Amino acid sequence: MQNERSRSRRWFLGLGAAWSAALVACQSKTASPPPAEPRALGAAVSPYGSRSKFEKTARYFNQNTKVPLEEASSRTPLHETYGIITPSSLHFERHHSGVPELDPATHTLTIHGLVGRPLVFSVDELKQLPSKSRIHFIECSGNSGGEWRGGSTESDVQRIHGLTSCSEWTGVPVSTLLRECGVDPKATWVLAEGADASKHDRSIPMKKMMDDAMVVYGQNGEPLRPEQGYPLRLLLPGWEGNSNVKWLRRLKVMNEPAMSREETSKYTDLMPDGSARQFTFELEAKSIITRPSGGDTLVAGAFCELTGIAWTGRGTIVSVEITTDAGATWAKAELQTPVLPIAHTRFRFPWKWDGKDTVMASRCTDSTGYTQPPLTELITVRGMNSQYHNNGIQAWKVASDGKITNGNRA
Amino acid sequence: MATARKRLLRVAQGVGLALLVAQGFPKVAQDFSPAVLAQSPTFGVGHAPNPALLQQIDIDVTPDGKGLLPGSGTAAKGKDVYTRRCETCHGPTGTEGPQEILAGGKGSLATPKPQKTVGSYWPYATTLWDYINRAMPFDHPSTLTPDEVYSAAAYVLFLNGVVGEQDVLNEATLPKIQMPNRNGFVTDPRPDTPIKRK
Numbered sequence: 154m155q156n157e158r159s160r161s162r163r164w165f166l167g168l169g170a171a172w173s174a175a176l177v178a179c180q181s182k183t184a185s186p187p188p189a190e191p192r193a194l195g196a197a198v199s200p201y202g203s204r205s206k207f208e209k210t211a212r213y214f215n216q217n218t219k220v221p222l223e224e225a226s227s228r229t230p231l232h233e234t235y236g237i238i239t240p241s242s243l244h245f246e247r248h249h250s251g252v253p254e255l256d257p258a259t260h261t262l263t264i265h266g267l268v269g270r271p272l273v274f275s276v277d278e279l280k281q282l283p284s285k286s287r288i289h290f291i292e293c294s295g296n297s298g299g300e301w302r303g304g305s306t307e308s309d310v311q312r313i314h315g316l317t318s319c320s321e322w323t324g325v326p327v328s329t330l331l332r333e334c335g336v337d338p339k340a341t342w343v344l345a346e347g348a349d350a351s352k353h354d355r356s357i358p359m360k361k362m363m364d365d366a367m368v369v370y371g372q373n374g375e376p377l378r379p380e381q382g383y384p385l386r387l388l389l390p391g392w393e394g395n396s397n398v399k400w401l402r403r404l405k406v407m408n409e410p411a412m413s414r415e416e417t418s419k420y421t422d423l424m425p426d427g428s429a430r431q432f433t434f435e436l437e438a439k440s441i442i443t444r445p446s447g448g449d450t451l452v453a454g455a456f457c458e459l460t461g462i463a464w465t466g467r468g469t470i471v472s473v474e475i476t477t478d479a480g481a482t483w484a485k486a487e488l489q490t491p492v493l494p495i496a497h498t499r500f501r502f503p504w505k506w507d508g509k510d511t512v513m514a515s516r517c518t519d520s521t522g523y524t525q526p527p528l529t530e531l532i533t534v535r536g537m538n539s540q541y542h543n544n545g546i547q548a549w550k551v552a553s554d555g556k557i558t559n560g561n562r563a
Numbered sequence: 564m565a566t567a568r569k570r571l572l573r574v575a576q577g578v579g580l581a582l583l584v585a586q587g588f589p590k591v592a593q594d595f596s597p598a599v600l601a602q603s604p605t606f607g608v609g610h611a612p613n614p615a616l617l618q619q620i621d622i623d624v625t626p627d628g629k630g631l632l633p634g635s636g637t638a639a640k641g642k643d644v645y646t647r648r649c650e651t652c653h654g655p656t657g658t659e660g661p662q663e664i665l666a667g668g669k670g671s672l673a674t675p676k677p678q679k680t681v682g683s684y685w686p687y688a689t690t691l692w693d694y695i696n697r698a699m700p701f702d703h704p705s706t707l708t709p710d711e712v713y714s715a716a717a718y719v720l721f722l723n724g725v726v727g728e729q730d731v732l733n734e735a736t737l738p739k740i741q742m743p744n745r746n747g748f749v750t751d752p753r754p755d756t757p758i759k760r761k
Contacts, residue, residue, distance in 0.1 A: 272611065333604065333606065346620075352622065413690065414693070423672060423677055430750070432751055535755070
């Protein structure tokens with residue numbers, strides 16, 4: 154069945170059949186002695202919770218770079234988060250000119266342009282309108298971008314793929330707001346603009362705005378974090394991160410795209426013939442094994458659960474397949490319910506490692522019938538300079554000493 | 564929940580906007596200014612923008628030049644603006660960095676080492692004006708006068724050989740500039756991988 158294709162392709166490392174049918178396992182934990190009976194009171198109640206002092210999980214960002222940290226990225230520790238919701242404090246960041254400090258008492262959203270009735274809404278007024286809560290991922294289109302040129306064997310899942318996060322977002326459908334403003338039904342584009350220093354702006358097709366776009370103020374049950382656009386951001390389910398404009402201050406209804414810097418010179422995909430694809434909004438189906446992954450060490454013979462996340466900007470994940478024998482065979486992983494549209498989907502796969510070199514990977518299929526391709530197939534079509542929108546299969550190489558490294562570099 | 568349902572019922576029964584505003588949204592009801600005419604018809608929130616404030620934030624510029632502010636500049640004048648406000652990040656000739664490379668890269672897009680500069684990649688001169696005006700200099704955005712923006716844009720275009728040193732850029736001339744990569748962009752054709760694996 155699907156194995157025939159996989160065998161014929163040998164897509165990641167060109168590995169021979171000698172590496173097939175490996176059984177693999179995770180590192181075992183040493184047991185620690187039980188704690189003494191508590192004889193002292195614990196801490197009192199507190200107004201706002203914080204995590205245990207023993208937990209150190211953090212976003213990763215490169216501090217030794219010429220890129221100013223105000224326009225840098227920080228990446229979600231995908232290997233150290235569980236389930237499908239990313240804690241707000243660990244949601245990835247990508248700013249273009251720093252995080253502005255906006256007062257919700259004075260910040261407003263202005264809707265104007267091709268509307269019968271331009272309107273300014275306060276944050277409080279938006280909160281009075283009929284609301285919706287939806288669980289959606291946001292992924293930066295530059296996520297996994299280093300892999301176009303082979304990536305680094307030293308890299309791990311956080312550094313390669315940490316520009317995706319998933320939250321429950323609460324807000325108002327943009328369609329509600331546009332209708333209240335008497336939008337011109339023939340208008341085709343809406344410019345969304347932030348109140349950050351660079352006034353980050355993207356032109357969005359009207360169809361998306363009327364379909365499922367939202368102006369959100371809530372994230373995981375509380376107000377948006379400043380890094381995520383407090384007090385208001387645009388949410389375009391399944392579309393590349395930077396189009397979900399943070400610190401949203403303005404929506405202008407237009408009949409053409411503004412051709413802003415971020416939709417011409419940036420976030421466009423350069424092809425081998427020198428042309429560039431523009432307005433590449435949807436994020437295609439993608440999955441990654443997040444644990445164990447690059448940097449982890451396996452122990453032969455011990456039980457090990459492979460787990461990871463899958464997502465698609467075009468609908469719902471319907472299946473995730475795992476190979477632990479370098480693509481010779483694929484078997485279905487279990488999907489954790491609920492499986493939600495345009496959301497991270499958690500998958501699991503029980504496993505044991507037999508101590509031999511191998512490659513493990515996941516691939517997903519979404520509700521449109523599209524299956525995540527090998528990175529080599531994407532490179533065949535798009536070359537190595539497209540920089541953005543890499544949804545290719547992530548291969549993890551397992552060495553005979555159990556060490557896992559990035560296996561995309563053949 | 565129950566209150567919300569009651570509100571909806573009232574609307575459905577045609578009790579109307581006045582009651583909805585008065586009972587459902589007391590903050591608005593207390594403020595019956597002339598702006599109420601511009602409020603959203605269904606929910607009675609929002610107000611008409613103050614024209615002066617709207618003008619302040621309505622900064623975008625489209626390829627036809629709509630949105631450009633009155634003013635003018637030349638590359639000759641722009642050299643001074645560039646040296647004072649741009650050179651630290653972009654280098655003496657726009658090719659040195661340490662930040663974004665602005666000039667050069669002509670003919671490099673289809674090679675293994677493409678250089679995406681204003682001259683080699685950007686399709687519209689209006690985008691350059693807009694971006695300098697909205698976001699540059701990086702640490703002091705929106706501090707250049709319109710004349711300085713025209714001049715800085717002219718200088719960057721001059722470094723790329725797109726305009727001459729004395730060419731005057733203004734609301735009329737800037738949108739007419741034909742950028743070298745104007746026709747370099749195509750729309751998204753994905754999915755583009757050869758096999759859809761059912």
